Amino acid sequence: MxxxxxxxxxxxxxxxxxxxxxxxxxxxxxxxxxxxxxxxxxxxxxxxxxxxxxxxxxxxxxxxxxxxxxxxxxxxxxxxxxxxxxxxxxxxxxxxxxxxxxxxxxxxxxxxxxxxxxxxxxxxxxxxxxxxxxxxxxxxxxxxxxxxxxxxxxxxxxxxxxxxxxxxxxxxxxxxxxxxxxxxxxxxxxxxxxxxxxxxxxxxxxxxxxRKDNVASSVKDDHKIFEIAEECDFLKCDLEKRKVCDRNIWRLYYMKKYEAYYWNYFRLSSQARKVFMEKYMEELMDDVEQGNLRREMVNADEYQTTFLLLDDKNEFINRVTERDQYLSLTKLCYILDESKDRDLVIFGAGSWGSKIVDVLQQNNAKVLGICDNSKELQNTVKYGFEISPVEIAVKKFSNASFLIANRKNSDIMRRQLLENGIKAENILVFI
Known part of the structure; x- marks a missing residue:
C-alpha cells in the first residue's frame, strides 16, 4: 500500500x-x-x-x-x-x-x-x-x-x-x-x-x-474563543520537551502564536472579541516583559499582530474593523453581481487581479483586458491578456467598466481613472 x-x-x-x-x-x-x-x-x-x-x-x-x-x-x-x-x-x-x-x-x-x-x-x-x-x-x-x-x-x-x-x-x-x-x-x-x-x-x-461556504465549519464557531490559546500552549510544551534552544525557532513560535491570536480575534463576533481581547493583551504584555518578544524582532506585518495592540488599542480595533469590510468571498459575490451585462477591464494585475479574472471567466463575464501601473508587469501576459498601461486601456476601452483590484492604492487608482475620463459609475472597487 x-x-x-x-x-x-x-x-x-x-x-x-x-x-x-x-x-x-x-x-x-x-x-x-x-x-x-x-x-x-x-x-x-x-x-x-x-x-x-x-x-x-x-x-x-x-x-x-x-x-x-x-x-x-x-x-x-x-x-x-x-x-x-x-x-x-x-x-x-x-x-x-x-x-x-x-x-x-x-x-x-x-x-x-x-x-x-x-x-x-x-x-x-x-x-x-x-x-x-x-x-x-x-x-x-x-x-x-x-x-x-x-x-x-x-x-x-x-x-x-x-x-x-x-x-x-x-x-x-x-x-x-x-x-x-x-x-x-x-x-x-x-x-x-x-x-x-x-x-x-x-x-x-x-x-x-x-470549501469556504460551509456555515457549519468548526472555524466559524463563536463558542470556541480560547481554543487557539490551548493549541499554542500545546506546541510550546512540545518544543520544551524536545529541548529546542534555537532562538530563531522560539522567535518564530511567538510570531506564529500572535498571528494565530490575531486570526482568531478577527473571526469572532464583536462581543466575543471583547472577551478574547483581554487574554490577547495579557499574554502579549507578559511575553514582552519576559523578553520573548522585542520590537527589533518584528517586521511591519508582525507589528500589526503584536505591538500595535499595545501601542494603540483603538487603532488595532479600527484596522480589524476595516478588514471586516474586505472579506474576499463576500466581495467576490458582489463583483459577480455587478459584472452582469458589463464590459470589464481589470485594473491591477497582482494576485487579487488574477483571482478576479479567474472567477469572472468561470461566470462567463465579458473581460476585455487587464491594465496595471507596474512597468514590470506591463506587456506581460496573464489569462490570455497582454497587460497594458492604464492610459492605453482607457483609450482602447473608454466605454467599459474598470474594476480596481488593489486595496492599498485603490483611492489613487480611482482618481487616475476619473482623470482619464472614466465615469464614476463605471468604476468598481474590489478591495
Missing part, C-alpha cells in the same frame, strides 16, 4: 459523498481511504456504507472520541500507506493530487510535498473555484532542505494540501493535540512537520478544493 487518505468525520453528511468520491477518483489507484468517524449521529455511516459496497479501498472506523486531533492521530498510527494525505470531509481532492504529489515525493525523497489549492464556493446555484498561491514564487519547484531558511514563510499552510511520509511522522513522534472538537489542532502539527522535516517540496499547482 503506497498512500493512505485519512478522512476525519463528524456529522458530515452534507458534503461527504462528493468528498469520498473525489478520493476514489484519484488517477493514482494504490490507496486506502480511512474514514474515521467520531460518533456521528447523522447519515454519515450510511453514505460510507453505500460507497464501500462499490469500492473496497474505503475503510470505516467508528470511534467515540469526537476530537479531530484524535482521529488524525489514529489514522496515522493504523495507516498502511507509506505516505499519508488528509482530506477534510467537506472538501475535495482534484484527481491528480495524489499522483503528482506521490511522484515528486518518490523522485525527490521529500518528507512533505505541499500543493496550492482552490477556494471552493457556491453562489446562486453555481460553483466557483478560486485558486490560491500559498508561498513566494522562489520557494516552488525545488527541495527545501532542513533549516535552509526556517522562517515565518517556511511553515506549511494547511494540513490538508500536503502528502506526508509516514515514517517521518512516526520517527519524530509528531501528533496533533487531542483536545475536544475540531478547532486549530493542526497549529502545532504544521509547525512541527515544517521544523523537523529533512526536506519539503512546494508544487505551484492547485490540486485541492477547500
Amino acid at each position: 503506497e498512500v493512505t487518505i485519512i478522512v476525519p468525520i463528524h456529522n458530515s453528511e452534507k458534503y461527504l459523498k462528493e468528498c469520498i468520491k473525489s478520493a476514489l477518483d484519484q488517477t493514482f489507484y494504490d490507496i486506502e481511504i480511512l474514514c474515521i468517524d467520531g460518533g456521528s449521529t447523522d447519515l454519515s455511516f450510511e453514505i460510507i456504507k453505500e460507497l464501500r459496497e462499490e469500492d473496497s479501498r474505503i475503510q470505516y472506523i467508528r470511534d467515540s472520541n469526537t476530537s479531530y486531533g484524535h482521529k488524525i492521530n489514529l489514522g496515522i498510527n493504523i495507516a498502511r500507506g507509506k505516505y499519508i494525505a488528509i482530506l477534510e470531509s467537506d472538501d475535495r481532492m482534484c484527481s491528480e493530487f495524489i499522483k503528482r504529489s506521490y511522484d515528486i515525493a518518490r523522485a525527490s525523497g521529500a518528507d512533505i510535498v505541499d500543493v496550492d489549492f482552490y477556494e471552493l464556493f457556491n453562489y446562486k446555484g453555481k460553483e466557483f473555484n478560486c485558486s490560491v498561491r500559498k508561498y513566494y514564487p522562489n520557494t516552488y519547484g525545488h527541495l527545501i532542505k532542513k533549516f535552509d531558511s526556517f522562517n515565518r514563510d517556511s511553515v506549511i499552510r494547511g494540513i490538508w494540501t500536503a502528502l506526508y511520509r509516514k515514517e517521518f511522522l512516526i520517527k519524530n513522534k509528531i501528533q496533533l493535540n487531542e483536545s475536544k472538537g475540531a478547532s486549530y489542532q493542526d497549529f502545532s502539527f504544521l509547525f512541527l512537520v515544517s521544523l523537523l522535516s529533512e526536506s519539503t517540496y512546494h508544487l505551484m499547482v492547485p490540486l485541492y478544493q477547500y
Whole structure:
C-alpha cells in the first residue's frame, strides 16, 4: 500500500459523498481511504456504507472520541500507506493530487510535498473555484532542505494540501493535540512537520478544493474563543520537551502564536472579541516583559499582530474593523453581481487581479483586458491578456467598466481613472 487518505468525520453528511468520491477518483489507484468517524449521529455511516459496497479501498472506523486531533492521530498510527494525505470531509481532492504529489515525493525523497489549492464556493446555484498561491514564487519547484531558511514563510499552510511520509511522522513522534472538537489542532502539527522535516517540496499547482461556504465549519464557531490559546500552549510544551534552544525557532513560535491570536480575534463576533481581547493583551504584555518578544524582532506585518495592540488599542480595533469590510468571498459575490451585462477591464494585475479574472471567466463575464501601473508587469501576459498601461486601456476601452483590484492604492487608482475620463459609475472597487 503506497498512500493512505485519512478522512476525519463528524456529522458530515452534507458534503461527504462528493468528498469520498473525489478520493476514489484519484488517477493514482494504490490507496486506502480511512474514514474515521467520531460518533456521528447523522447519515454519515450510511453514505460510507453505500460507497464501500462499490469500492473496497474505503475503510470505516467508528470511534467515540469526537476530537479531530484524535482521529488524525489514529489514522496515522493504523495507516498502511507509506505516505499519508488528509482530506477534510467537506472538501475535495482534484484527481491528480495524489499522483503528482506521490511522484515528486518518490523522485525527490521529500518528507512533505505541499500543493496550492482552490477556494471552493457556491453562489446562486453555481460553483466557483478560486485558486490560491500559498508561498513566494522562489520557494516552488525545488527541495527545501532542513533549516535552509526556517522562517515565518517556511511553515506549511494547511494540513490538508500536503502528502506526508509516514515514517517521518512516526520517527519524530509528531501528533496533533487531542483536545475536544475540531478547532486549530493542526497549529502545532504544521509547525512541527515544517521544523523537523529533512526536506519539503512546494508544487505551484492547485490540486485541492477547500470549501469556504460551509456555515457549519468548526472555524466559524463563536463558542470556541480560547481554543487557539490551548493549541499554542500545546506546541510550546512540545518544543520544551524536545529541548529546542534555537532562538530563531522560539522567535518564530511567538510570531506564529500572535498571528494565530490575531486570526482568531478577527473571526469572532464583536462581543466575543471583547472577551478574547483581554487574554490577547495579557499574554502579549507578559511575553514582552519576559523578553520573548522585542520590537527589533518584528517586521511591519508582525507589528500589526503584536505591538500595535499595545501601542494603540483603538487603532488595532479600527484596522480589524476595516478588514471586516474586505472579506474576499463576500466581495467576490458582489463583483459577480455587478459584472452582469458589463464590459470589464481589470485594473491591477497582482494576485487579487488574477483571482478576479479567474472567477469572472468561470461566470462567463465579458473581460476585455487587464491594465496595471507596474512597468514590470506591463506587456506581460496573464489569462490570455497582454497587460497594458492604464492610459492605453482607457483609450482602447473608454466605454467599459474598470474594476480596481488593489486595496492599498485603490483611492489613487480611482482618481487616475476619473482623470482619464472614466465615469464614476463605471468604476468598481474590489478591495
